[in-house]
Amino acid sequence: xxxxxxxxxxPLRKRALHVLEKSLKEDFANPSSAHxxxxxxxxxxxxxxxxxxxxxxxxxNDRMVFTSSATExxxxxxxxxxxxxGDKIMFSRADHASITAPADLLKNRxxxxxxxxxxxxxxxxxxxxxxxxxxxxxxxxxSYVNNQCGTITDFCKLSTEIKKKWSTVHIHIDAAQGFGKLxxxxxxxxxxxxxxxxxxxxxxKGIAGLYLKSNINLTPLMYGGGQENHxxxxxxxxPLIFGFYEAIRESFETIQTSLDHVQEINKSIxxxxxxxxxxxxxxxxxxxxxxxxxxxxxxxxxxxILRHLETQNIIVSSTSxxxxxxxxxxxxxxxxxxPPPLHKFVLRVSxxxxxxxxxxxxxxxxxxxxxxxxxxxxxxxx
Amino acid sequence: xxxxxxxxxDELWLKGKNRPVYFKAIREHIRELIKAYHSDQFSxxxxxxxxxxxxxxxFSDETIAALLNIPGIHSxxxxxxxxxxxxxxxxxxxxxxxxxxxxDGISSxxxxxxxxYKGFPFTSMEVSSRIGEGILNxxxxxxxxxxxAQLKVEIRIMKSNIYAATRKLPAIGGLPAGTGGHLISxxxxxxxxxxxxxxxxxxxxxxxxxxxxxxxxVGDEVKKKIIQLVSILGKFQRHSRxxxxxxxxIQDQIAKQCDIDYRTLLFRKAMIRCATLLAQRINADGLLxxxxxxxxSSQTVWNMAALNQATTLPIFRPLSGFNKIEIIQxxxxxxxxxxxxxxxxxxCSLFAPKHPVIKPSSSYLxxxxxxxxxxxxxxxxxxxxxxxxxxxxxEVQKSKEIKS
Numbered sequence: 045x046x047x048x049x050x051x052x053x054x055p056l057r058k059r060a061l062h063v064l065e066k067s068l069k070e071d072f073a074n075p076s077s078a079h080x081x082x083x084x085x086x087x088x089x090x091x092x093x094x095x096x097x098x099x100x101x102x103x104x105n106d107r108m109v110f111t112s113s114a115t116e117x118x119x120x121x122x123x124x125x126x127x128x129x130g131d132k133i134m135f136s137r138a139d140h141a142s143i144t145a146p147a148d149l150l151k152n153r154x155x156x157x158x159x160x161x162x163x164x165x166x167x168x169x170x171x172x173x174x175x176x177x178x179x180x181x182x183x184x185x186x187s188y189v190n191n192q193c194g195t196i197t198d199f200c201k202l203s204t205e206i207k208k209k210w211s212t213v214h215i216h217i218d219a220a221q222g223f224g225k226l227x228x229x230x231x232x233x234x235x236x237x238x239x240x241x242x243x244x245x246x247x248x249k250g251i252a253g254l255y256l257k258s259n260i261n262l263t264p265l266m267y268g269g270g271q272e273n274h275x276x277x278x279x280x281x282x283p284l285i286f287g288f289y290e291a292i293r294e295s296f297e298t299i300q301t302s303l304d305h306v307q308e309i310n311k312s313i314x315x316x317x318x319x320x321x322x323x324x325x326x327x328x329x330x331x332x333x334x335x336x337x338x339x340x341x342x343x344x345x346x347x348x349i350l351r352h353l354e355t356q357n358i359i360v361s362s363t364s365x366x367x368x369x370x371x372x373x374x375x376x377x378x379x380x381x382x383p384p385p386l387h388k389f390v391l392r393v394s395x396x397x398x399x400x401x402x403x404x405x406x407x408x409x410x411x412x413x414x415x416x417x418x419x420x421x422x423x424x425x426x
Numbered sequence: 427x428x429x430x431x432x433x434x435x436d437e438l439w440l441k442g443k444n445r446p447v448y449f450k451a452i453r454e455h456i457r458e459l460i461k462a463y464h465s466d467q468f469s470x471x472x473x474x475x476x477x478x479x480x481x482x483x484x485f486s487d488e489t490i491a492a493l494l495n496i497p498g499i500h501s502x503x504x505x506x507x508x509x510x511x512x513x514x515x516x517x518x519x520x521x522x523x524x525x526x527x528x529x530d531g532i533s534s535x536x537x538x539x540x541x542x543y544k545g546f547p548f549t550s551m552e553v554s555s556r557i558g559e560g561i562l563n564x565x566x567x568x569x570x571x572x573x574x575a576q577l578k579v580e581i582r583i584m585k586s587n588i589y590a591a592t593r594k595l596p597a598i599g600g601l602p603a604g605t606g607g608h609l610i611s612x613x614x615x616x617x618x619x620x621x622x623x624x625x626x627x628x629x630x631x632x633x634x635x636x637x638x639x640x641x642x643x644v645g646d647e648v649k650k651k652i653i654q655l656v657s658i659l660g661k662f663q664r665h666s667r668x669x670x671x672x673x674x675x676i677q678d679q680i681a682k683q684c685d686i687d688y689r690t691l692l693f694r695k696a697m698i699r700c701a702t703l704l705a706q707r708i709n710a711d712g713l714l715x716x717x718x719x720x721x722x723s724s725q726t727v728w729n730m731a732a733l734n735q736a737t738t739l740p741i742f743r744p745l746s747g748f749n750k751i752e753i754i755q756x757x758x759x760x761x762x763x764x765x766x767x768x769x770x771x772x773x774c775s776l777f778a779p780k781h782p783v784i785k786p787s788s789s790y791l792x793x794x795x796x797x798x799x800x801x802x803x804x805x806x807x808x809x810x811x812x813x814x815x816x817x818x819x820x821e822v823q824k825s826k827e828i829k830s
Contacts, residue, residue, distance in 0.1 A: 347771065351642030421681055422776060 045357045046403045050244075051191055051221060051336050051394035052361060057246035060291040064248055067283035075280045076271060085282045092289040096253065099296050100238070101229040105258035109275045110251065110285055114220040115142035116265075117239035117254035118185075120275070121216045122146035124262030127182055129154030134177070135185040136160040136168075137379035138192060143185050143218060144375075156180070164381045166195030166328040168202075177206070183214045188222035188238075192376050192392065193328040194336030196226065200233040207234040214260070220244055220252075224295030225335050226303065236260050242284070246396070247291030251284035302397035303334065309399050310334040316408040321415060327382070336394045340382070341411075344418045346391045352414040358407050361392045427484045428504035430589045431493070432580065433477040436500035436599040451602035452498045453477055455664050459496060462819050463489040492819065494595055495661045497628050498602035503580060503591035512548060515588050516560040519579060522592045523561065529577070535561060535568050536575035543585040553581060598628050603664040606630030607711040609742060610701045613637050613659075613668075615651045615770050618716030618745055620659055620762035621753050625744040626714050627662035634666060634708060635659070635816075636701050638673035640773030647770050653814065653822050654765045660816035662760075668814040668822065671700060671807050676800065677773055683798050686779045690724045691786055692794065693777070695736045700804045702737040707808070712740040718753065719746045728785045735788075 047055075056064070073081035075089055093108045100108075111117045119142065127133065133155060135143050147157055158176050161169045168186075177184075184206065186197045203215045217238040222228070224245035230238075238255040242248055256262065256275070268277030295302070314337070317324050325340045332338075341349065346362035353360055377387045393407070433456065441448055449472055456477060457470050468481035479485075490504055508518045523529060537558045539550040548556070557579065558570050582589045611623045611633040623633060637652045649670060656668045673696075680692045701713050717725050734741060745753060757763035813825040 345771070347645055348643060348776075351645055355642050421678070423686075 045359065046407055048358065048360045048393040048395065048399070048404070048407060050396040050399075051194075051392065053243050053249070054246045054396055055398075056248060056287075057291050057294055059294055060247050060287045063290040064283055064287035067286045071282045071286070075282050076269060085280075089280055089282060089285055092285060096240075096289065096292055097255070099292060100255060101231045102255060103230075103258055106230075107256045107258065107273065107275075109254045109256060109272045110280060110288075111254055111276055112250055112252065114218065114239040114241040114252045115140075117252055118142040118216070118218055119146050120254055120262055120265055121183070121185075121214070121237050121239075122150060123265060125183060125214055126263055127153075127155050130156070130180065131182040132156045132158050132178070132180045133183040133185070134158045134160050134173075134181055136162060136187070137375050138162055138166070138190055139185060139187050140191050140218060140220070143187070147185075159379075160184075160186075162195075162379055162381065164327065165330050166190060166193045166380055167331045168197060170202075177210065179210070181210070181213055183216060185216045185218065188217050188219040188228070189226065189333045189336065190380075191221050191336075193338045193380055194221075194332035194334075194394075195328050196222070196331055196333055199235060200228060203234045204232070221336070222333060224292060224299065225306075226333055227299055230255075237262075242288040242291060245291050245295045247288040248284050251281060251288045253288075298397060305397055306395045306399065307334040309395050309401065309404055310337055312401065313337060313393065313404050313408060316405065317411070320408065320412040327380075335396070336392065338390060338392045340386055340389050341391060341415060342386065342389050344415060344422070345388045347388070348418065349391065349411065349414055352418070353407075353410060356410050358410055360407075361394070362390065427506060428490070429481055429484050429507040430505040430591075431479045431485055431490065432503040432505060432591060433479065433493070434500040434502070434594075435476065436498055436597075437601060438475065448498065448602050448605060449477075451605055452496065455496050455498075455603055456493065458664065459492055459818055460485075460489060462817070463492055490595065492661065494597040496603070497598060497600045497630055497662060498605075499597035500599050501597055502595045504593060504595065505580070505582075505589040505591040508588045508590060510543075510546065510583070510586065510588055512553065512556060515553070515581065515590060516557055519557055519581075519590050519592060520560060520564050522590070523565065528592065529565065529568070532577045533567065533569060534571040534575045535577040535579060536570060536572055537561070537579045537581065539581040539583065541583040543583050545585070546583045550583075553583065557581065598662065600628035601630030603627070603630060603662075604632045606632070608632045608634070608709065609712045609714040610705045610710045611635045611659075611714040612697060612701055612716075613652060613655060614716070615648055615655070615766065615768075615772065616716070617750075617753055617757045617763065617766045618718060618721075620655050620716075620766065621748075621756045621760065622714055622716040622742075622744050623659045624662055624756070624760045624762075626742055627659070631714070631742075632666070633659075633663060633714065634704070634710060635668040636697075636704055637668060637670050638697050638700070639670050640674045640677050641672060643674050643677065643773040643776055644771040647768075648772075651765060651768055651770055655762055656814070656816055657820040657822050658761050658765065660818075660820040660822070663816065663818075665818055666816045667825065668816060669704060669808075670812040670814070672810050673697075673700075673807060674773070676803050676807060677777065679798065679800070679803065681777050684794055685790070687781055687783045688786065688790065688794070689777050689779050690782045691729055691732065692791075694724060694729075695733055695791070696800055696804065698733050698736045698741070699800070700808060702739055703804060703808050705739055710739075712742055713737060714742045714744075716745055717743040718748050718750070719743075721750060723782045723784055726784050729783070732786045732788065732791060735791075 071085055075085040096108050135147055161172045163169045186199045189196055199217050215235045217235050219238050220241040223240040236257045240253045242251045264275050266277055271277050271280055323342055328338055350362045374387045466481050466483040468479055470479045506518050508515050537554040539553040541550045580591045606629045609631045613619045613635045635656050660666055681689055684692050814822050815825045816822050
């Protein structure tokens with residue numbers, strides 16, 4: 045099988061799997077228990093928490109809250125800030141649903157939305173951004189790497205500039221797609237919170253994190269035993285946290301070599317397909333994470349191509365939930381300036397350090413063949 | 427509320443000597459269906475040319491609605507169980523007639539009483555006139571009429587209780603399931619084939635559904651849609667099955683090797699042949715399609731004739747004379763409309779020629795058959811098909827049985 049959907053989820057890293065297996069067997073105690081089995085787990089969790097903060101290069105007093113998913117982390121920020129009617133939030137319609145859906149819910153409570161507009165290459169239209177920012181804006185959300193098109197937002201630079209003028213606005217980063225893949229340092233940023241995910245970097249599913257700056261307070265979504273400093277009560281999933289940490293450790297240890305490798309893969313696909321398929325377009329390749337490559341291949345519905353690839357055991361994403369004959373609009377593609385008639389022709393491939401060059405070469409040949417065959421087949425006589 | 431259901435059987439005057447067989451079939455169907463919906467014990471007997479089911483606990487609306495889909499039932503009269511007391515009887519009859527909608531469009535009525543328990547202190551006539559008076563007093567706009575009354579209140583006096591029915595719920599009618607033979611029903615995601623299936627179910631045809639799944643040209647969403655459709659159609663059947671035949675490769679082969687204008691016809695021909703193979707395997711007696719004459723260009727009389735040549739079995743096309751609007755109206759009534767409208771990829775339209783053949787050349791078709799023999803491909807596809815069981819309540823589950 046050739047798996048090219050790493051932006052959706054990744055297989056477990058070997059070391060993470062090993063840690064997880066061992067821990068699931070041995071670390072059954074409750075980390076909140078007073079006996080030595082509990083306290084020992086508690087201490088390990090606290091140690092890893094600090095280590096993760098170190099990878100982020102946050103301040104020693106900053107906090108890392110373990111959650112069940114990046115969706116939960118994002119929701120904690122939206123609903124924990126106690127925004128009130130008349131407040132404004134800024135985000136992009138190209139963001140993940142765990143940003144746009146909570147924002148839409150808050151709209152019903154009188155919280156206004158200010159859309160962060162993107163340019164045709166997927167990057168933020170900064171001119172428009174600055175003019176729409178005012179003192180009523182209480183929360184700004186940026187996706188570090190957009191999950192659909194891969195565009196990178198330089199949140200370090202942007203947040204520093206924003207805070208110079210608007211020091212009290214809460215800046216939240218959804219880093220699920222960039223964390224552990226593209227290096228960044230919170231030393232250079234002035235953000236208040238940031239979501240990270242485990243299963244996007246070879247860690248187990250069901251565990252994620254929310255970085256919170258030291259002075260930030262959030263009203264929790266749940267109440268209970270006071271775990272995670274009251275931010276997220278629930279018995280801590282020690283094995284998942286340990287597996288997550290292992291995946292983070294390995295990702296950060298190899299972050300540059302993986303990036304170099306993926307850059308090469310990405311370039312080779314673009315070169316290869318540009319050569320083979322004259323109609324292909326890569327609208328976002330200038331400002332994108334090399335881990336994600338989105339392209340438009342007109343005439344044949346992406347779902348049909350996806351299934352034909354699937355028959356050859358090549359797994360990609362069409363990023364479009366709507367079937368090719370559905371005329372439904374995809375708001376994310378709208379925000380990314382893809383004209384509606386082209387929505388059904390968008391395909392996304394995404395990579396990891398494990399992606400092999402020969403596999404992507406095979407993918408390029410396969411998709412070329414499929415595309416040409418289908419076009420031939422769907423020709424109608426006039 | 428309704429502990430007794432009086433069930434009228436349709437078209438019995440036609441049946442003569444077959445009558446006991448039809449009654450038996452319909453009673454068994456009713457028994458099985460009630461068992462699936464009703465948790466308490468019940469009886470189901472034939473009385474005076476109709477079927478009477480009785481239970482200690484009232485039959486739910488869901489049970490009654492399901493019974494109305496049984497082929498061969500003309501109508502159902504849900505009856506209240508009332509203590510043996512004439513005042514209580516009058517009160518409950520009035521109460522029932524006061525329910526919203528109970529008297530919509532009704533201007534005349536009659537009361538019919540049968541006294542099985544002769545110990546009851548009033549005669550049948552006395553009960554009828556007493557209740558009739560009560561109705562006239564409460565609903566002065568109604569007229570009592572002996573002939574052609576629009577509403578009939580049926581009262582049965584038993585030893586321990588009285589049963590009263592004021593409503594006659596129309597059922598789908600027709601002939602009992604299974605008495606009309608076994609058809610292979612070719613089903614697609616459109617409006618027509620589900621309606622065709624319903625029409626033949628009504629005529630007592632047991633059906634096995636076959637769906638030609640053109641993966642990878644179409645995806646899972648089409649299969650899900652078909653499962654939803656057969657789930658609705660399964661309620662007019664007494665257990666049936668769905669065969670999902672992988673067909674993408676076959677369509678691909680045909681499309682690549684035939685004259686473009688013949689594509690649609692040749693796809694359909696392959697489907698007829700495959701359905702015939704299935705019929706032979708499971709001993710079915712005919713095929714059933716949703717063709718309506720001239721609706722699209724592949725549905726010409728000449729194309730239909732060409733398809734008839736592809737099988738030795740009769741092909742039933744109950745929609746031949748239907749207009750599209752009529753089909754859609756029926757689809758709305760049987761509940762398949764809302765599923766059929768869900769958009770989906772359709773492999774035939776992906777491949778559709780701009781000018782499909784209207785009058786096919788038989789010599790071209792013959793030549794194509796010799797040039798592109800599909801027998802093995804069709805057999806293999808049938809062997810590879812996924813089989814789903816459709817329960818009497820319309821639940822669809824992957825069949826546990828090993829592939830035939």
